[in-house]
Amino acid sequence: MTEAPDRFLNGPALPPAAGGPPRSLVVLLHGYGADGHDLIGLAPHLAPALPETLFVAPHAPEPCEMAPFGRQWFSLARYDPDMARRDPATLAPALEALDTGTAAAQPRLDSFLDALLETQGLTPDRLALVGFSQGTMMALRCATRRTAPLAAVIGFSGALTGATALAEVVTARPPITLIHGEDDPVVPFPAMALAETTLRAAGFAVTAHGRPGLEHGIDPDGLAIARAVLARTLQAKHQNGSE
Numbered sequence: 001m002t003e004a005p006d007r008f009l010n011g012p013a014l015p016p017a018a019g020g021p022p023r024s025l026v027v028l029l030h031g032y033g034a035d036g037h038d039l040i041g042l043a044p045h046l047a048p049a050l051p052e053t054l055f056v057a058p059h060a061p062e063p064c065e066m067a068p069f070g071r072q073w074f075s076l077a078r079y080d081p082d083m084a085r086r087d088p089a090t091l092a093p094a095l096e097a098l099d100t101g102t103a104a105a106q107p108r109l110d111s112f113l114d115a116l117l118e119t120q121g122l123t124p125d126r127l128a129l130v131g132f133s134q135g136t137m138m139a140l141r142c143a144t145r146r147t148a149p150l151a152a153v154i155g156f157s158g159a160l161t162g163a164t165a166l167a168e169v170v171t172a173r174p175p176i177t178l179i180h181g182e183d184d185p186v187v188p189f190p191a192m193a194l195a196e197t198t199l200r201a202a203g204f205a206v207t208a209h210g211r212p213g214l215e216h217g218i219d220p221d222g223l224a225i226a227r228a229v230l231a232r233t234l235q236a237k238h239q240n241g242s243e
Contacts, residue, residue, distance in 0.1 A: 028056065076101075130155075
């Protein structure tokens, strides 16, 4: 493992399996209370399908408020998943309230992505974001407001914040894949349907996959879906030879 460029954020990286400079990038955004070392563990499972891709997993900018270790993209002190499960009508307002956090963290993530693209000499259409939980919230917030669309966004077990304003503020529409455990006790499964509906209404191409029996995590089938999406979007650009 190596370390990603330090521009406000840093974290572990896995260089291209084929050697040489990367022709594409996958940035892995971890969840609340974890750090980049957690999600970089996905890279060896994805790399065989993407031998010319650099994988990077930045650490979120803040220490986790509820644990002596780990990081957070923003506070979840006021988020109550039990309330969302007891009364589904509260889910949308609860996610709307989290948009303040994603908005505050977005500039740091944007700066990191800009620095990474500049360092590697690649264009935004060679970069995919893969998020888990709070990392998915950040991926969706950031990718929909970039100046140019990224290659793809894949969100595991997450949610869309700021849904009410999305159609008015969207500036880029990358293809989005959502994957969510149907028994998730942390981010309720209906959050995926809410994100899918909102994103489609705002003009995004979205595919959504429920994973039966899965709680808050990533299972082999979900990882296989992500690997296929990334191979299809990024490897196609390699084969076309576009820079």
